[in-house]
Amino acid sequence: MKKILYLNIIVIILILVVNVAIFYGINLPLPFDFKGDFKEYGTEYILIILLIIGLLAYLIASVKIRQNNFKNKFLSTFLILNSLFLAFLVFEGTSVYIKKKKQLTLLENEYIKQAKKDIENDSVTYKFAGGLAVSDYNEETENKIDNIYKKYGVTYFSIGCSIDFMDIKAQEKYQETVKSYLIKRNGKNWEEKMKSEIEKIKTDF
Known part of the structure; x- marks a missing residue:
């Protein structure tokens, strides 16, 4: 028993x-x-x-x-x-x-295709979760910051406050695909350089 x-x-x-x-x-x-x-x-x-x-x-x-x-x-x-x-x-x-798992794979493949398309157009878009915060800077400063993003061939886009873990996971494939391209385009440590330039503009504001 x-x-x-x-x-x-x-x-x-x-x-x-x-x-x-x-x-x-x-x-x-x-x-x-x-x-x-x-x-x-x-x-x-x-x-x-x-x-x-x-x-x-x-x-x-x-x-x-x-x-x-x-x-x-x-x-x-x-x-x-x-x-x-x-x-x-x-x-x-x-x-x-x-x-x-199949849904995730399909979504990852879509992001890979989008990444290749964005590379051809020289316009990489990074999505992030978060609310639409009110800017602390005037229009002129915002335009200068946007111009720096364009200089490095990137755009940052808010997808809102809701978090979709499958979408976030699939975006990793997008980031992996564009990583080598952005290094080749902007040089090593390009993100640090870009952030440094943006911080200088914000400091001068």
């Missing part, structure tokens, strides 16, 4: 682990944050399902078949039902992960 009990504990732990994995599969490529995302895992629903499975196992074990021990019948039935539930979660989780 102890062996069956231990197996039940292992299967329940695996169910909880797989449930967490499914959450990150659905939200691919969300960074792992167990403490921060704990409330989003839906663990309470898994526990409710386990209670239902336990009740079902109890009812099945209550049916008198030969002289089998009730505890053995309950634990065995509970193990079988939990194993089926685990198999279902693994199947669903794998399906979701594959689907999300």
